[in-house]
Amino acid sequence: MVTRSVGELRIEVSDGIAVVQPAANQAAAKADGNEVFAPARAIAWPGDELRQAVRSDDLGRYRPLSGAKSMPRGWKVECAEADVEGVLESVYPLALVHRRQWDRGELRVVGLDEVLKRQTGRYEVAAELESVGRDAAREVLCGDCVRTPVWSGERMLNDGLPCPEPCSVLISLCREAALWQTKRPEPAETEDAIPYAAFDHSGNAIREAYLAKRAP
Amino acid sequence: MSRGLLLVGHGSHLDGASSAPFHAHAARMRERGAFDAVRVATWKEEPSLPRALDGFEPDDVTVVPIFMSDGYFTGEVVPREMGLTGRVSCLRGKTVRYTAPVGSHPALARVIVQRALESGATRDSAVAVLGHGTPRNPKSETNIYEQAARVRSMHLFGEVVTAFMDQEPNMRGLLDVVTASDVVVVPLFIANGWHVGSTIPSELALEGPETRRGGRRLRYATAVGTHPMVADVIEELAQDAATW
Numbered sequence: 001m002v003t004r005s006v007g008e009l010r011i012e013v014s015d016g017i018a019v020v021q022p023a024a025n026q027a028a029a030k031a032d033g034n035e036v037f038a039p040a041r042a043i044a045w046p047g048d049e050l051r052q053a054v055r056s057d058d059l060g061r062y063r064p065l066s067g068a069k070s071m072p073r074g075w076k077v078e079c080a081e082a083d084v085e086g087v088l089e090s091v092y093p094l095a096l097v098h099r100r101q102w103d104r105g106e107l108r109v110v111g112l113d114e115v116l117k118r119q120t121g122r123y124e125v126a127a128e129l130e131s132v133g134r135d136a137a138r139e140v141l142c143g144d145c146v147r148t149p150v151w152s153g154e155r156m157l158n159d160g161l162p163c164p165e166p167c168s169v170l171i172s173l174c175r176e177a178a179l180w181q182t183k184r185p186e187p188a189e190t191e192d193a194i195p196y197a198a199f200d201h202s203g204n205a206i207r208e209a210y211l212a213k214r215a216p
Numbered sequence: 217m218s219r220g221l222l223l224v225g226h227g228s229h230l231d232g233a234s235s236a237p238f239h240a241h242a243a244r245m246r247e248r249g250a251f252d253a254v255r256v257a258t259w260k261e262e263p264s265l266p267r268a269l270d271g272f273e274p275d276d277v278t279v280v281p282i283f284m285s286d287g288y289f290t291g292e293v294v295p296r297e298m299g300l301t302g303r304v305s306c307l308r309g310k311t312v313r314y315t316a317p318v319g320s321h322p323a324l325a326r327v328i329v330q331r332a333l334e335s336g337a338t339r340d341s342a343v344a345v346l347g348h349g350t351p352r353n354p355k356s357e358t359n360i361y362e363q364a365a366r367v368r369s370m371h372l373f374g375e376v377v378t379a380f381m382d383q384e385p386n387m388r389g390l391l392d393v394v395t396a397s398d399v400v401v402v403p404l405f406i407a408n409g410w411h412v413g414s415t416i417p418s419e420l421a422l423e424g425p426e427t428r429r430g431g432r433r434l435r436y437a438t439a440v441g442t443h444p445m446v447a448d449v450i451e452e453l454a455q456d457a458a459t460w
Binding site for chain 2: 048051052055056062063064066093094097098101108115118121164165167168169172197198
């Protein structure tokens with residue numbers, strides 16, 4: 001059996017058949033000697049069921065950032081080895097494409113300054129975020145993502161997944177952070193019920209982590 | 217030459233269901249087999265618009281915007297984020313054809329009619345084509361008016377009116393402007409997201425698919441954009457783009 005990891009997933013291949021599942025399935029099973037999430041729910045492949053399943057975390061909260069370290073547990077996909085790429089594409093869109101381009105030295109990398117500069121409308125104000133705020137936003141959000149932000153010069157690990165360009169979730173955080181420069185919000189306790197990317201809501205976990213990092 | 221289809225849409229950071237229609241339409245287009253590859257990319261989700269063509273193998277790609285209005289997103293955000301230079305662009309060795317949004321295509325009127333019929337509209341009904349609208353962009357209403365006019369010209373229903381969620385004529389005054397006792401509201405939206413699922417039912421005080429009020433019956437259809445027939449509209453837009 002050949003085993004490898006991609007992001008938060010573990011892939012086991014034996015005799016041309018692959019099992020793809022969250023690594024946390026095994027971790028949870030080992031923790032107390034019981035198969036907490038076993039038998040994991042089998043998700044049919046091909047189809048849209050997997051894409052939908054990984055769009056929510058264990059608490060049922062929407063995951064707009066596919067790489068967020070909140071992969072729901074308790075599922076697995078059994079497929080032909082040749083279908084693993086398609087399975088991973090459903091979970092981490094373009095991750096393997098970007099990894100291959102990175103390995104070949106062909107990955108087109110675009111930095112945060114350029115992405116912020118081109119925004120208009122609601123997101124135009126994001127370009128006003130000062131450098132220290134940009135760094136803090138990246139550290140908080142990208143620190144919660146399995147992808148490596150090579151656009152910021154971060155070093156890639158051997159089995160890493162390169163992120164070639166700031167995503168829209170980071171731009172959204174930069175927008176709110178730019179607004180907080182003129183009126184700094186009071187910190188608050190984080191609340192699980194607040195959506196992942198609702199940065200304009202007091203108690204949002206990412207928002208509070210950012211504010212804590214920028215505390216005077 | 218290989219041909220690819222790229223469906224582009226808005227997506228959401230807050231509502232995981234809002235991009236479901238894109239993926240459903242993409243699956244239908246894959247089944248039809250007219251393209252060598254079909255992909256979805258969105259403004260808010262992944263794959264993102266700027267990376268939409270990364271690793272996409274076809275060298276001739278048709279981009280169909282799954283938007284109802286021809287406005288800020290189709291005219292500014294999608295071209296800017298993808299680096300499109302016009303109706304036909306050459307991007308990293310690919311020919312990229314950028315069509316009008318599904319909301320502007322005449323064939324969408326048939327989908328609106330179908331939604332109304334599925335909700336029980338008859339010759340005696342008033343059908344209200346309900347769009348988003350915004351006072352900030354006068355172009356956003358154009359497709360809504362044009363689609364309603366096409367439906368009206370088919371003479372299938374007693375009345376066909378236009379109403380908006382965020383501008384005049386506002387949906388709150390709907391029952392004042394139609395005379396029929398049977399009213400079918402057809403939301404001209406892409407997804408059964410926040411607006412269709414919550415804002416509109418709340419504003420119109422709907423009790424579900426059917427609401428009785430003052431001796432009248434108000435029926436509420438699901439979003440036009442989720443109908444399987446939208447795949448026909450996508451196909452027509454793509455076929456037209458292939459002739460450019």
